[in-house]
Amino acid sequence: MIIEKIAESNFNDSVFDSKVFGKNFSDHMLIAHYKDGKWDEPKIMPYGPISVTPAAMSFHYGQTIFEGMKAYKNEDEEVFIFRPEKNFERFNKSAVRLNMPEVPAEIFLDGVKAIVDLDRQWVPKDYGTSLYLRPVMFATEEAVSARSSNEYIFCILLAFAPSYYEKPLSVKIADFYSRAAQGGVGSAKCGGNYAASFFPTSEAQKDGYDQVIWTDSIEHKFIEEAGTMNVMVRIGNKLLTAPTSERILNGVTRDSVLALAKDSGIDVEIRPISVEEMYEAYKSGELKEVFGCGTAVVVSTYNAIGFGDERAELAPLSDEESFATQLKKKLKDIQYGIAEDPYGWRVKIEETVNA
Template identity: 85%
Template sequence: MIIEKIAESKFNDSVFNSTVFGKEFTDHMLIAHYKDGKWDEPKIVPYGPISMTPAAMSFHYGQTIFEGMKAYKNDNEEVFIFRPEKNFERFNLSAARLNMPQIPKEIFIDGLEAIIDLDRQWVPKDYGTSLYIRPVMFATEEAVSARASNEFIFAILLAYAPNYYDKPLSVKIADYYSRSAQGGVGFAKCGGNYAGSFFPTSEAQKDGYDQVIWTDSIEHKYIEEAGTMNVMVRIGNKILTAPTSERILNGVTRDSVLTLAKDSGYEVEVRPVEVQELYDAYKSGELKEVFGCGTAVVITQYDAVGFGEERAQLPTLAEEDSFALQLKKKLKDIQYGLAEDPYGWRIKIEEQA
């Protein structure tokens, strides 16, 4: 791996005062090019713009995929990442679905470790803050021909992630727009999935909601995801969530939360969850919690759910009564090295000489 270090670091402690997610980029980025059926040697270079033709095929045909990960630092200045193998596997699943080349492990995993080690001073220590990691691949061949590109760039970007304000959000259940369809790309982490969600979300915001709970594209009968996250509901003392499928992203946080929930003694059911079941539970007082889970926020609670014209206000629960808050703390404590990690999820970034 070729490493070209920045002449003078941009880093100073004021970076950690930022309250904006994904804007404070670190000193370096990793870049690898795919051409003539193979990847070249990856380079870590100073972060900056990439020159591209407006005819690059990613701009026209949407061959773009990415992942979202985080790095954490403990009081001993040790840096860790969380379950990188899962992101590596999912990245290549996304690549296969969009007819893009597989990225080798020595570029993805070794590249992650090398660039995070190089920019480790950018990893904050405060609980709730982190260094966000964005692996991305996009088509670069110069052509306006409706086919798969033959040339690609793989990159890894790093940016400071401030602590999220834990204000509960409100969500409206979609009864017309859909995030994905059977046989589509819902399980892939590709740019189009997100672009297509922005307009329905803005419509929900006009109705006084923050995000959308997506439902199946045929009957709008079953809940699937919430915003850009997997969604879970608590009815009584049972946690329910939809199974992953061609329409639903197999979230790393989702998998981690389900594992912790089961090992903590909570009753968990992974099965289709009907909108009507949620509504009936709300009416009977059994709908205790609805929450989303994903890399950026870990777990976020919802305080209201929109069923058509009806706004269902959910109870406000203290941490000792909230499954969502208890699971969030358990997961974050593992990520930040404050609790034992019996699962081997936390991977230390070794310092290179």
């Protein structure tokens, strides 16, 4: 791996005062090119613009995928990343689905570790903040021809991540628009999934909600995801979540929260959840919590659910009562190196580049 260090770091402590997610980029980025059926040697270089033609095929045919990861630092200045092999595995599944080349582990995983090591001063120590890692791949062949590209760039960017949401959100259950359809690309982390969600979300915001809970694309009877997150529903003392499928992203945070919930003695069911079941639970007082989980937000609680024209307000729970609060703390304590990690999820970044 080629490493070209920046002449003078752009880092200063004021970066950590920002409340804006994903805008303050670190000193370096990793770039690797795919051409003639093979990847070239990856290069870590100073972060900055790259040159691409307006005929780059990603602009026209949407071959672009990405991942979301985080790096954490504890009080002893140790830096960790969380379950990187899961992101690597999902990234390549997305690549296969969009007919893009898979990225080797020595580029993806070794690249993540090397660039985080190099820019470790950008990893904050404050609990709840982190350095966000964005591996991304996009088609770069110069052609306006409706086919798969023969050339790609793989890149890793790093940006400061403050706490994503400071307060509970309100969500409206979708009854017309869909995030994904069976046989589509809902389980891939590709740009088109997100672009298609923005308009329905803006419509929900006009109705006074923050986000959308997506439902199945055929009958809109079953909940699937919430905004850009997996969604979990607590009815009584049972935690429910929809099974992953071609329509639902297999979230790393989702998988981790489910493992923690089961090991905490919480009754967990992975099965389809109907809108009607949620509504009936709300009317009977059994709908205790609804929350989203994902890398950026970790766990985000909802205080109101829109069932058609009815806004269902959920009573707030104490930290001791809330599954969401308890599971979020357990997960973050592992990520930040505060608690023991019996799962082997936490990966320490050894200091080698700057040694």
